[in-house]
Amino acid sequence: xxxxxxxxxxxxxxxxxxxxxxxxxxxxxxxxxxxxxxxxxxxxxxxxxxxxxxxxxxxxxxxxxxxxxxxxxxxxxxxxxxxxxxxxxxxxxxxxxxxxxxxxxxxxxxxxxxxxxxxxxxxxxxxxxxxxxxxxxxxxxxxxxxxxxxx
Numbered sequence: 001x002x003x004x005x006x007x008x009x010x011x012x013x014x015x016x017x018x019x020x021x022x023x024x025x026x027x028x029x030x031x032x033x034x035x036x037x038x039x040x041x042x043x044x045x046x047x048x049x050x051x052x053x054x055x056x057x058x059x060x061x062x063x064x065x066x067x068x069x070x071x072x073x074x075x076x077x078x079x080x081x082x083x084x085x086x087x088x089x090x091x092x093x094x095x096x097x098x099x100x101x102x103x104x105x106x107x108x109x110x111x112x113x114x115x116x117x118x119x120x121x122x123x124x125x126x127x128x129x130x131x132x133x134x135x136x137x138x139x140x141x142x143x144x145x146x147x148x149x150x151x
Contacts, residue, residue, distance in 0.1 A: 024137045028121060031078060031139055035119060044109070047121025048102055053143070056113020061149060063108060065097040068150040071107070074143040083133040083140075091147055100125045100140075107146060115145040 032049065035041055040051040063069050070093050074085040086092050096104055102120030110116065120140045122128075130136040 022137075028137065028139055032119070032121065041119075044105060048105060048124060049119040050106055050116045052114070052116055054113070054115040054145075056111040056115075056146065058111065060111035060113070062111060063096050063146070063149045065104060065108065066095065068093060068095050069107065069146060070148040070150055072143075072145040072147065076141045077134070078139050078141065083131075093150065102140070103142065103144070107144065110144070110146040112146055112148055115143065118142045118144055 028047075032047055035049055036043055038051070041049050042051065043049045070091045072086050072091045074087050075083050077083060096107055099107070100120070102118065102124035105124070106116065106118045106120075118141070120142065122137045122139065125140045126134055126136075126138070128136050130138065134140070
């Protein structure tokens with residue numbers, strides 16, 4: 001607790017500097033610090049976390065970036081607002097390399113049938129630019145179910 005307060009204080013002080021992190025970046029950092037306190041959360045790297053909802057075939061293969069996958073995605077912001085979902089329609093069929101970096105890194109660890117909730121820092125998503133329905137510097141939360149590796 002003292003360490004996270006010290007780290008947060010440091011970044012608040014740095015925010016006054018021209019090149020320091022902004023308030024949104026500090027809030028995002030705190031989100032990941034707090035999220036990691038949950039024992040079910042697995043951190044792939046700073047700003048990229050997940051927890052397992054359902055395990056697929058443990059002996060199955062994992063996709064590589066040049067593979068096309070079929071998967072369901074349900075994307076929300078940290079406030080719970082849904083920005084995109086394939087749950088009410090067809091699963092997304094896409095080459096893994098065409099997804100945002102956070103999804104690429106996470107899905108490349110998944111096996112067919114795995115269903116995970118993934119937390120992605122904006123630096124591995126849409127960053128400063130955002131997208132329609134996704135404000136600038138937003139953490140994205142995806143429930144991803146890897147249905148099949150197609151090729």
